[in-house]
Amino acid sequence: xxxxxxxxxxxxxxxxxxxxxxxxxxxxxxxxxxxxxxxxxxxxxxxxxxxxxxxxxxxxxxxxxxxxxxxxxxxxxxxxxxxxxxxxxxxxxxxxxxxxxxxxxxxxxxxxxxxxxxxxxxxxxxxxxxxxxxxxxxxxxxxxxxxxxxxxxxxxxxxxxxxxxxxxxxxxxxxxxxxxxxxxxxxxxxxxxxxxxxxxxxxxxxxxxxxxxxxxxxxxxx
Numbered sequence: 001x002x003x004x005x006x007x008x009x010x011x012x013x014x015x016x017x018x019x020x021x022x023x024x025x026x027x028x029x030x031x032x033x034x035x036x037x038x039x040x041x042x043x044x045x046x047x048x049x050x051x052x053x054x055x056x057x058x059x060x061x062x063x064x065x066x067x068x069x070x071x072x073x074x075x076x077x078x079x080x081x082x083x084x085x086x087x088x089x090x091x092x093x094x095x096x097x098x099x100x101x102x103x104x105x106x107x108x109x110x111x112x113x114x115x116x117x118x119x120x121x122x123x124x125x126x127x128x129x130x131x132x133x134x135x136x137x138x139x140x141x142x143x144x145x146x147x148x149x150x151x152x153x154x155x156x157x158x159x160x161x162x163x164x165x166x167x168x169x170x171x172x173x174x175x176x177x178x179x180x181x182x183x184x185x186x187x188x189x190x191x192x193x194x195x196x197x198x199x200x201x202x203x204x205x206x207x208x209x210x211x212x213x214x215x216x217x218x219x220x221x222x
Contacts, residue, residue, distance in 0.1 A: 002072040003029065003069065003073075006029070006074075008126075009031060017077070017198065018044060030046040030047070038050050054100060059104070066111075070116075071116050071121055073201055075123075076104075086140055109123075109158045110158075116167040120166040122167070125154075125155045127212070128145075133221075134221025163206070167209075171211070174193045175187060178190065196216050
């Protein structure tokens with residue numbers, strides 16, 4: 001039975017990834033910050049772990065709890081958008097977005113990637129097309145864009161470090177998705193996004209290590 005690890009599975013795309021992997025017969029390890037969300041994941045059939053991605057102690061505890069696990073597929077999905085304006089960011093705005101979207105990855109990926117590499121599996125971070133500098137045509141969401149561009153940099157470093165050891169590491173744009181972040185007017189549902197992400201990840205070979213891709217597999221410029 002293959003194993004999937006979903007970091008940030010309480011709702012939206014993460015929750016849908018859990019549902020679809022379980023439906024396909026996978027064993028699923030899933031994290032959420034709140035105990036009630038962990039209980040809901042357990043009721044779905046996943047193995048839940050409580051994780052606050054902003055806490056170094058919580059991340060260390062997750063690493064201990066996952067000792068010996070060999071995920072065939074892993075998604076780092078936890079993230080926040082931050083302020084819905086492009087005015088002067090407060091220190092709290094900056095810290096919340098950067099700690100959740102960047103610092104968490106700097107701490108989590110060195111924990112997760114060795115497990116994925118040992119399984120010769122695949123690891124994905126949920127980034128955003130908004131991180132792309134080559135495809136940028138708008139300056140809105142500056143703080144979020146900066147955080148996801150930094151996340152992409154962390155992913156590339158992870159790919160360089162762990163690709164030769166067996167992990168295929170990629171960054172994904174999940175599409176414009178009808179979630180709390182994307183809103184009801186977005187293009188696709190969480191089910192469509194998750195299905196595309198899963199299919200694309202499953203079809204990747206080691207040559208894709210370090211790529212930035214749309215959920216349907218289309219390459220994106222950095």
